[in-house]
Amino acid sequence: MTNRKIRVLVAKPGLDGHDRGAKVVARALRDAGMEVIYTGLRQTPEMIAEAALQEDVDVIGLSILSGAHMALVPRVMELLKANGQETVKVFLGGIIPDEDIPTLRQVGVTGVYGPGASTDQIVTDIQASFAA
Amino acid sequence: MPDLITPTLAGDKLSLSRLLSHIENDSEEGIRALDSLFPHTGKAHLIGVTGAPGTGKSSLVNRLALQFRSQGRRVAILAVDPSSPFTGGAVLGDRVRMRDLSGDPGIFIRSMASRGSLGGLAAASAAMTQAFDAAGYEVILIETVGAGQSEVDVARLAHTTLVVEAPGLGDDIQAIKAGILEIADILVINKADRPGADSTERALKTMLELAHPVEKVFQHHGKTFRTPAATANPAPLWVPPIRRSVATTGEGLPELLEAIEQHAAHLRLTGEWQKRDKARLETELELIVREALFAQFFAGLAPGVIEEHLQQIQRRNLSPREAARQLLREA
Ligand SMILES: Nc1nc2c(ncn2[C@@H]2O[C@H](COP(=O)(O)OP(=O)(O)O)[C@@H](O)[C@H]2O)c(=O)[nH]1
Ligand SMILES: [Mg+2]
Numbered sequence: 001m002t003n004r005k006i007r008v009l010v011a012k013p014g015l016d017g018h019d020r021g022a023k024v025v026a027r028a029l030r031d032a033g034m035e036v037i038y039t040g041l042r043q044t045p046e047m048i049a050e051a052a053l054q055e056d057v058d059v060i061g062l063s064i065l066s067g068a069h070m071a072l073v074p075r076v077m078e079l080l081k082a083n084g085q086e087t088v089k090v091f092l093g094g095i096i097p098d099e100d101i102p103t104l105r106q107v108g109v110t111g112v113y114g115p116g117a118s119t120d121q122i123v124t125d126i127q128a129s130f131a132a
Numbered sequence: 133m134p135d136l137i138t139p140t141l142a143g144d145k146l147s148l149s150r151l152l153s154h155i156e157n158d159s160e161e162g163i164r165a166l167d168s169l170f171p172h173t174g175k176a177h178l179i180g181v182t183g184a185p186g187t188g189k190s191s192l193v194n195r196l197a198l199q200f201r202s203q204g205r206r207v208a209i210l211a212v213d214p215s216s217p218f219t220g221g222a223v224l225g226d227r228v229r230m231r232d233l234s235g236d237p238g239i240f241i242r243s244m245a246s247r248g249s250l251g252g253l254a255a256a257s258a259a260m261t262q263a264f265d266a267a268g269y270e271v272i273l274i275e276t277v278g279a280g281q282s283e284v285d286v287a288r289l290a291h292t293t294l295v296v297e298a299p300g301l302g303d304d305i306q307a308i309k310a311g312i313l314e315i316a317d318i319l320v321i322n323k324a325d326r327p328g329a330d331s332t333e334r335a336l337k338t339m340l341e342l343a344h345p346v347e348k349v350f351q352h353h354g355k356t357f358r359t360p361a362a363t364a365n366p367a368p369l370w371v372p373p374i375r376r377s378v379a380t381t382g383e384g385l386p387e388l389l390e391a392i393e394q395h396a397a398h399l400r401l402t403g404e405w406q407k408r409d410k411a412r413l414e415t416e417l418e419l420i421v422r423e424a425l426f427a428q429f430f431a432g433l434a435p436g437v438i439e440e441h442l443q444q445i446q447r448r449n450l451s452p453r454e455a456a457r458q459l460l461r462e463a
Binding site: 004005007026027029030031032033034035036037038039040046047050051053054055056083084085 | 145146149150152153157215216219220221222223224225227228231234235240241242243245
């Protein structure tokens with residue numbers, strides 16, 4: 001499918017307060033020609049998986065600043081799999097300690113980004129993951 | 133390519149979701165699927181919700197869906213947001229206002245970018261609603277930004293169109309500017325908790341009286357005069373009611389729902405439901421035929437023929453009309 005735009009769900013799971021970072025990423029993805037479904041704050045893994053299913057997204061971008069990523073991300077991956085959406089690529093942004101990254105990769109996360117990552121890098125990586 | 137149609141008809145959400153993507157992308161699979169789904173359509177109540185950005189459409193759709201769900205009806209939502217004209221990308225944010233609906237298996241929310249669809253917005257929305265209809269969703273809410281002709285065309289898809297206004301978005305009634313007031317079956321003044329709702333209602337009433345004149349009786353020099361009633365239509369006339377709502381709290385929602393039900397009843401009573409259905413299908417048929425003829429026409433022409441004719445036209449040796457006649461003979 002050559003003409004299809006990349007559809008990305010941008011979600012902010014967990015209880016931490018603001019979504020500035022997630023919005024900046026959402027806009028950068030839009031400016032790169034992607035269709036971004038933005039769901040806002042305080043999403044549970046169940047809400048994220050449900051939205052991903054209904055929107056038939058190719059990518060999920062999660063922004064987690066609360067430190068709860070080791071609880072939230074595996075749960076999201078589990079639900080995606082249960083829904084038959086294991087091919088959806090998951091990118092994670094936030095404050096993620098290095099030692100957690102191997103585990104996150106193992107549950108299927110495609111990319112992990114710290115607070116200093118550039119939006120250009122995220123865009124490039126998402127595009128590259130579909131180039132193959 | 134797995135069969136998506138049978139599971140969609142049986143209620144499988146992933147299949148429906150994938151089918152919606154095929155339809156939106158105007159792919160071969162999508163087009164074929166629509167043929168198979170079509171016999172299962174025609175049951176849903178299509179409700180358009182349109183108005184300027186920020187009037188509270190998504191919040192209202194959230195509330196309406198809750199109301200319909202409390203009656204046990206299955207609800208699908210198609211939320212259309214504009215694409216960026218520069219990059220073709222989009223941020224679709226309507227789901228943010230629809231959190232209350234998450235976790236309910238009787239709800240399906242799909243976001244769509246206005247220029248994302250290759251076959252045109254109106255055609256894509258019509259096709260997407262057919263998929264929902266076939267999948268057994270009994271109420272389909274279509275949210276669009278009332279801005280351009282194509283959004284108006286989308287609203288026309290619906291049996292019942294709600295035009296949403298909100299006080300305090302400037303002096304003008306936004307819908308009048310956008311030319312969408314005439315398609316309203318129900319006018320909603322949302323954000324009725326905000327100051328200015330009264331003056332918004334007065335302005336809307338004035339507009340309505342111009343659009344739907346009623347018989348006026350007036351006295352002049354002691355004699356009674358009557359202006360003729362608007363039409364000789366024997367069917368009872370539907371004058372769009374004005375309803376106030378506060379989508380954030382749900383205030384006014386039962387009354388709004390009642391107006392929607394009354395409109396549906398009116399459509400059925402007057403035969404207008406069938407008429408709208410037919411008009412919609414006629415438009416769809418015309419669109420498809422037009423597109424097919426166009427494609428056929430260009431496919432039948434030798435390469436460069438259009439350019440040759442265009443040059444002749446530009447030199448004023450040939451009128452566009454004559455050129456078209458020649459091309460139609462050649463194709
Ligand atoms: N005060 C007030 N705010 C509302 C009401 N309905 C929606 N809003 C707010 O208006 C903003 C825009 O709402 P949204 O539903 O996204 O509008 P849309 O752009 O027309 O879909 C949000 O911040 C809502 O919380 C209402 O009835 N009263
Ligand atoms: Mg909206």
